[in-house]
Amino acid sequence: MPSASGGRLSRRPDARLWQIAGRLVKRLWRVPHLGHDERVRSSVNAVRISGGRAVRRILLGAVACLAALSLAACGLQIPRDPDGTLDRVSGGELRVGAVEEPGLVETDGPSPDGPLPELVRGFADTLDARATWRVGSEETLVAALEQGELDLVIGGFTDQTPWIEQAGLTRGYRDIEHADGRNLVLLVPMGENAFLSALERYLDEEVGG
Amino acid sequence: MTRPSSAQFGRIDLPEKQRIALKKAIHWELFTIVYTSITITVVAFVVGGSQAMRTAWIEDMLSLLPQLAFLTAVIFVRRRPTVKHPYGLHRAMGVGHLVAGIALLAVGLNLAVEAALSLISAEHPTIGTVQLFGQTIWLGWLMIAVMVVVVVGPVFIYGPAKAKLAPVLHNKLLYADADMAKADWQTNAASIVGVLGIGLGIWWLDGAAALFISIGIVWDGVRNTKGAVIDLMDQRARSYDDKKPHPLAGEITGYLRSLPWVVDAGVRLRDEGQVFHVEAFVVPRRAKVRTEALSEASEGIARLDWKVQDVVVVPVEELPSEADRAADA
Numbered sequence: 001m002p003s004a005s006g007g008r009l010s011r012r013p014d015a016r017l018w019q020i021a022g023r024l025v026k027r028l029w030r031v032p033h034l035g036h037d038e039r040v041r042s043s044v045n046a047v048r049i050s051g052g053r054a055v056r057r058i059l060l061g062a063v064a065c066l067a068a069l070s071l072a073a074c075g076l077q078i079p080r081d082p083d084g085t086l087d088r089v090s091g092g093e094l095r096v097g098a099v100e101e102p103g104l105v106e107t108d109g110p111s112p113d114g115p116l117p118e119l120v121r122g123f124a125d126t127l128d129a130r131a132t133w134r135v136g137s138e139e140t141l142v143a144a145l146e147q148g149e150l151d152l153v154i155g156g157f158t159d160q161t162p163w164i165e166q167a168g169l170t171r172g173y174r175d176i177e178h179a180d181g182r183n184l185v186l187l188v189p190m191g192e193n194a195f196l197s198a199l200e201r202y203l204d205e206e207v208g209g
Numbered sequence: 210m211t212r213p214s215s216a217q218f219g220r221i222d223l224p225e226k227q228r229i230a231l232k233k234a235i236h237w238e239l240f241t242i243v244y245t246s247i248t249i250t251v252v253a254f255v256v257g258g259s260q261a262m263r264t265a266w267i268e269d270m271l272s273l274l275p276q277l278a279f280l281t282a283v284i285f286v287r288r289r290p291t292v293k294h295p296y297g298l299h300r301a302m303g304v305g306h307l308v309a310g311i312a313l314l315a316v317g318l319n320l321a322v323e324a325a326l327s328l329i330s331a332e333h334p335t336i337g338t339v340q341l342f343g344q345t346i347w348l349g350w351l352m353i354a355v356m357v358v359v360v361v362g363p364v365f366i367y368g369p370a371k372a373k374l375a376p377v378l379h380n381k382l383l384y385a386d387a388d389m390a391k392a393d394w395q396t397n398a399a400s401i402v403g404v405l406g407i408g409l410g411i412w413w414l415d416g417a418a419a420l421f422i423s424i425g426i427v428w429d430g431v432r433n434t435k436g437a438v439i440d441l442m443d444q445r446a447r448s449y450d451d452k453k454p455h456p457l458a459g460e461i462t463g464y465l466r467s468l469p470w471v472v473d474a475g476v477r478l479r480d481e482g483q484v485f486h487v488e489a490f491v492v493p494r495r496a497k498v499r500t501e502a503l504s505e506a507s508e509g510i511a512r513l514d515w516k517v518q519d520v521v522v523v524p525v526e527e528l529p530s531e532a533d534r535a536a537d538a
């Protein structure tokens with residue numbers, strides 16, 4: 001657990017900011033930009049301040065970083081899961097916890113139904129995985145997620161969920177059916193970033209950003 | 210006994226070279242505040258679940274403190290000495306230095322504990338993706354890109370610029386500020402290592418990087434607090450980087466000893482923040498000393514350096530044992 005001082009303030013300040021920025025970018029995109037010459041001139045001035053030796057160091061640094069990045073991009077898949085969730089689920093079993101939520105997750109039938117379970121089944125398909133279900137309360141299912149007994153928990157969770165200390169969150173998705181203006185998130189095991197990225201990629205394609 | 214014109218106590222008007230340097234320093238501090246504010250805003254977009262990024266982000270906010278302290282102190286330092294404040298308000302610089310040091314220390318310790326706890330509880334940092342121009346990319350790449358870009362300012366632009374001005378102004382707050390800025394690349398490098406660690410599935414690298422960064426903040430806090438406290442406690446004046454006793458002590462005693470009516474001399478030299486307060490003790494050749502001779506000596510000392518205008522020359526039978534005879538200079 002992080003200490004009290006960290007608190008919720010700075011936990012994920014970026015989530016809300018990205019939304020605002022997205023809107024801003026969309027709006028600004030239509031505004032004419034600085035001319036090319038102007039931009040070049042101001043960057044030349046900035047470089048002149050720092051002097052010749054500094055410029056060389058900046059260039060060297062940039063080259064080193066590019067080299068490192070391209071190496072990383074070719075040789076390795078990044079991000080990777082510390083506990084290998086994505087590898088285990090692919091071609092195997094996707095263990096999903098479902099919390100009843102009217103309109104989003106219906107748990108009356110033999111297996112959960114509704115927009116969220118449908119999305120999960122679609123995601124499982126892209127990984128050649130079979131979804132297995134467990135229905136329960138939020139607390140029970142989040143605890144199971146923490147224990148590594150589940151790979152994914154769905155329900156009426158939003159980006160304001162208090163479970164942020166116990167679970168990793170996807171970005172918020174507004175355009176899921178019956179979201180009713182809520183910014184819906186899915187819960188994944190903490191730190192399983194390859195799995196989380198694969199899930200977000202799938203959701204981006206299915207229900208937009 | 211003292212300089213004839215009472216308004217001369219505590220220099221508030223600077224010579225040309227220092228005046229220009231101070232103006233430049235103020236401009237650089239303002240530039241730094243603008244730059245750092247932009248940095249803080251940009252980094253806020255990519256903080257994500259990385260402890261190292263969060264620590265680096267808070268460090269960016271803390272790095273505003275020395276500039277704010279400097280700019281606040283500059284307002285007070287300019288005020289003339291009065292009966293109520295007979296030494297002027299030069300100590301404002303030291304007080305600002307102390308406040309900045311304590312803040313660094315407190316927040317640094319807090320962050321170090323937080324990083325250590327997250328390591329002990331094996332908390333796996335979660336970093337997902339973002340959508341950028343219709344592409345879904347891992348947020349970690351953006352974090353790394355941002356950290357590479359924002360390091361340019363402190364390390365290549367304003368850090369070195371302020372480091373050049375600090376000795377001219379004999380300003381320890383400015384020097385410490387420049388020193389921290391120049392060391393900023395360590396923070397950015399550490400946070401990049403932390404994020405790359407997360408990317409490679411090595412979750413503990415992030416906490417380790419956060420711990421490294423926060424220990425750096427604690428160290429800055431300790432250094433600054435110590436330096437500020439020692440100066441406020443009136444230690445013998447030292448050079449702007451605190452590395453050696455200030456050579457002015459030797460110059461002053463040397464000058465006094467060169468006067469025909471002086472047998473021996475010693476000084477008490479204290480650093481008021483940017484200028485010195487000088488108490489010079491002289492053992493005269495004869496028991497009688499003309500007040501004009503004392504005034505001349507005082508003026509002669511003031512001519513040695515712009516930092517020493519607040520001078521008191523005291524004739525004594527024997528030099529006090531605590532007085533600096535500049536034997537080591």
